[in-house]
Amino acid sequence: MSSTIDRYTWPHVDDSLRRAVDRQLGVSLSDRDGRGVIGGFEAEFAQFVGSRYAIAFSSGTAALHAMCVAAGLGPGDEIVAPTYTFFATATPFAYEGVRVVFADADGFGNLDPADLPNRLTERTRAVIVTHMWGNPCDMTAIAAFCRENRLMLLEDCSHAHFASWAGQPVGTFGAMAVFSTNQKPITTGEGGVLVTDDDRLRELALLHGHYNKRCFQEIDESAPYSAYALTGMGLKSRATTLGAAIGLDQLGKxxxxxxxxxxxxxxxxxxxxxxxxxxxxxxxxxxxxxxxxxxxxxxxxxxxxxxxxxxxxxxxxxxxxxxxxxxxxxxxxxxxxxxxxxxxxxxxxxxxxxxxxxxxxxxxxxxxxxxxxxxxxxxxxxxxxxxxxxxxxxxxxx
CATH class of the missing domain: 3.90.1150.10 (Aspartate Aminotransferase, domain 1)
Structure with missing residues (x-):
C-alpha cells in the first residue's frame, strides 16, 4: 500500500484546491456580506441540497444553534431528539433552555418513529432527526407524525450530504436542516450550513451570526425584527472566506x-x-x-x-x-x-x-x-x- 494513502485524510488536496485557496488569499480573508465567496458558496450549496436558501456558519454546532433560535424555541418548550447521535444535535437546544426529550433508535441508529408517540407532551414543539452514519431516517413516518401533531420538523444532515429518502434529498423534508462541513464529504475545513425554503426563518438565522452589513442588505425592512439588523442576536458565527473557497472547490467535484x-x-x-x-x-x-x-x-x-x-x-x-x-x-x-x-x-x-x-x-x-x-x-x-x-x-x- 502506498505510503501516501496509508491513513485516511480529507479533503483530498489537489492542484485545484490549492489554487482556490491561493486565489481567495488575494481577494479577502473576511467577508462582511453575502456578495463574495461566502455568498457564492451558499448559493451553490443550496442548489446542491435542493433548497431555496443556505447560510454558512463557523461550525455545524453554530448552525444548529441558529436553527433553534430561528425556530423560536426556548424555556418551556420541548423538542424530541434522537438519544443516539453526536451530542451537538441536541446541545444548542439545551443551552437555550429547551427541554430535550429523547427517543430510542431503530436498527440503523436513527430515531425510531415508533417511539415518537411515547415522547409527545403538551409542550412538544418540534422533532429533530439525525441521519446517522449516512443512512436516512424513515422520513415518511416521521414527517407524517409531525404533520399530524403540528410539530416543526428539523433535520441534522451532518452525516448525510448525498442521502435521500423515497427519492427526495434529506434536508428538504423539514422547516430547516443543518449540514456539518468539517471532515464530511463536502468540507470547508470547519463549518456548517443551515438550509431552508422559508424567508422568515432564513432572516432570523442570519440575525444569529451575520449581523450588521449583511443583515441591513438582506433583511426586509418591514419585518418586525429588522431593528436588530445592526446587532443581530448578540453573536458572531460567520464562516471564513478560505473555508468557503474550499467548499466551492468541493461542490465543483x-x-x-x-x-x-x-x-x-x-x-x-x-x-x-x-x-x-x-x-x-x-x-x-x-x-x-x-x-x-x-x-x-x-x-x-x-x-x-x-x-x-x-x-x-x-x-x-x-x-x-x-x-x-x-x-x-x-x-x-x-x-x-x-x-x-x-x-x-x-x-x-x-x-x-x-x-x-x-x-x-x-x-x-x-x-x-x-x-x-x-x-x-x-x-x-x-x-x-x-x-x-x-x-x-x-x-x-x-
Whole structure:
C-alpha cells in the first residue's frame, strides 16, 4: 500500500484546491456580506441540497444553534431528539433552555418513529432527526407524525450530504436542516450550513451570526425584527472566506466525490455479501440512498470468537483504519440535558439516573466503521482495508 494513502485524510488536496485557496488569499480573508465567496458558496450549496436558501456558519454546532433560535424555541418548550447521535444535535437546544426529550433508535441508529408517540407532551414543539452514519431516517413516518401533531420538523444532515429518502434529498423534508462541513464529504475545513425554503426563518438565522452589513442588505425592512439588523442576536458565527473557497472547490467535484464513494461502498457490500460475522449497515436501496460519510458495519457476536473491540484492535494492528465510535453514543444521560434551568449554576451539576434505550444500546453494541476514502489514488488503501476485513472475519468466525 502506498505510503501516501496509508491513513485516511480529507479533503483530498489537489492542484485545484490549492489554487482556490491561493486565489481567495488575494481577494479577502473576511467577508462582511453575502456578495463574495461566502455568498457564492451558499448559493451553490443550496442548489446542491435542493433548497431555496443556505447560510454558512463557523461550525455545524453554530448552525444548529441558529436553527433553534430561528425556530423560536426556548424555556418551556420541548423538542424530541434522537438519544443516539453526536451530542451537538441536541446541545444548542439545551443551552437555550429547551427541554430535550429523547427517543430510542431503530436498527440503523436513527430515531425510531415508533417511539415518537411515547415522547409527545403538551409542550412538544418540534422533532429533530439525525441521519446517522449516512443512512436516512424513515422520513415518511416521521414527517407524517409531525404533520399530524403540528410539530416543526428539523433535520441534522451532518452525516448525510448525498442521502435521500423515497427519492427526495434529506434536508428538504423539514422547516430547516443543518449540514456539518468539517471532515464530511463536502468540507470547508470547519463549518456548517443551515438550509431552508422559508424567508422568515432564513432572516432570523442570519440575525444569529451575520449581523450588521449583511443583515441591513438582506433583511426586509418591514419585518418586525429588522431593528436588530445592526446587532443581530448578540453573536458572531460567520464562516471564513478560505473555508468557503474550499467548499466551492468541493461542490465543483461533488459528482466525482459521490461516484467514487458509491463505488467504494459497493465494493464493501460485495465483499461482505453472505459474511456471517460482518455486514454493511445500509438502508434498503429501494427506500433510500446512503449519504456516503463512512462505511458503517455491523458485528455479529453470535458468530464470532472475540469481542467487537478485540476485532477492531486486530484490524488496526494490520494497518487498517477501523474504529468503534466514542463520542457518538447515548446522550440522554448527560448532565447538560438535566439542568433545571438555563440559569442554573454550572458548578451545580445535576445528579442523573441511568435510563435505558434498548434500541440504541443494541445498535451501539454491534456498530463500527471505516473511512470511505473516495479520491484518485485510493485503490490500494481500499483493497487493503477490504481484504483485511474479510481475512479477519475468517480468523474469528466460530
Amino acid at each position: 461533488a459528482e466525482l466525490i459521490e461516484s467514487r464513494r458509491r463505488e467504494v461502498l459497493a465494493s464493501y457490500a460485495e465483499a461482505l455479501e453472505g459474511n456471517p460475522v460482518v455486514s454493511p449497515v445500509l438502508v434498503d436501496p429501494e427506500r433510500g440512498e446512503n449519504g456516503l460519510y463512512v462505511v458503517g458495519l455491523r458485528y455479529r457476536y453470535e458468530t464470532a470468537t472475540v469481542t467487537l473491540h478485540e476485532f477492531v484492535d486486530r484490524l488496526n494492528q494490520k494497518q487498517a483504519d477501523f474504529d468503534v465510535p466514542g463520542s457518538t453514543n447515548v446522550i440522554a444521560n448527560e448532565p447538560l440535558f438535566h439542568r433545571s434551568s438555563r440559569q442554573q449554576s454550572w458548578e451545580d451539576v445535576p445528579e442523573v439516573g441511568h435510563t435505558d434505550y434498548p434500541g440504541a444500546q443494541r445498535f451501539i453494541r454491534s456498530f463500527f466503521k471505516t473511512p470511505l476514502w473516495g479520491y484518485p489514488g485510493d485503490a490500494a488503501a481500499i483493497d487493503h482495508h477490504v481484504s483485511m476485513l474479510v481475512e479477519m472475519t475468517k480468523a474469528v468466525q466460530r
